[in-house]
Amino acid sequence: MAVRSIRFFGDxxxxxxxxxxxxIDDGVRSLVRDLLDTVELPGRAGVAAPQxxxxxxxxxxxxxxxxxxxxxxxxxxxxxxPLLVGEGCLSVPNxxxxxxxxPYARAVGxxxxxxxxxxxxxxxxxxxxxxxxxxxxxTLYLDRLSPAERRIAMREVRESDWF
Numbered sequence: 001m002a003v004r005s006i007r008f009f010g011d012x013x014x015x016x017x018x019x020x021x022x023x024i025d026d027g028v029r030s031l032v033r034d035l036l037d038t039v040e041l042p043g044r045a046g047v048a049a050p051q052x053x054x055x056x057x058x059x060x061x062x063x064x065x066x067x068x069x070x071x072x073x074x075x076x077x078x079x080x081x082p083l084l085v086g087e088g089c090l091s092v093p094n095x096x097x098x099x100x101x102x103p104y105a106r107a108v109g110x111x112x113x114x115x116x117x118x119x120x121x122x123x124x125x126x127x128x129x130x131x132x133x134x135x136x137x138x139t140l141y142l143d144r145l146s147p148a149e150r151r152i153a154m155r156e157v158r159e160s161d162w163f
Contacts, residue, residue, distance in 0.1 A: 003037050004052035006090045008162055009140065013050045014091055018057045018136045021071050024112055028056070032069050032112060035060035040067060044090065046128040048135035051091050059132040063125045070117050073109035075133040078102035078126070085127055087141050095156050097149055099141050105129040
């Protein structure tokens with residue numbers, strides 16, 4: 001359908017818990033098409049619905065050439081010793097900071113037909129699952145930074161040309 005504009009840090013939709021999808025209707029189908037179109041652009045590993053201004057529990061992903069989506073995801077496992085990994089966010093453009101993430105993650109949800117979906121993986125997929133589920137809970141990766149790293153990031157935000 002359409003590549004949607006990304007909402008930036010400071011937009012209230014990014015700090016609110018997204019609502020569960022109760023009914024799969026044409027609006028939800030359109031949302032999924034837009035999420036898939038939006039995540040296909042180069043350099044994007046995931047796009048959560050709040051990032052395009054829709055406060056519903058859905059996200060798309062684009063990891064290792066596999067593009068997909070999940071509705072009402074729940075992060076049911078994040079395991080392994082957390083590691084500092086470089087992370088960025090479309091909603092906080094041009095910033096890159098080391099963030100603690102578990103090396104393995106598993107999320108469960110449904111697809112547009114109501115079928116169960118299980119997404120799991122290590123590395124970038126684990127990071128994307130944790131990052132996108134955070135978005136649905138109103139958490140940005142900046143919220144996960146150490147206090148010292150967060151101060152640096154917030155200074156970078158204030159000095160950015162998009163803020």
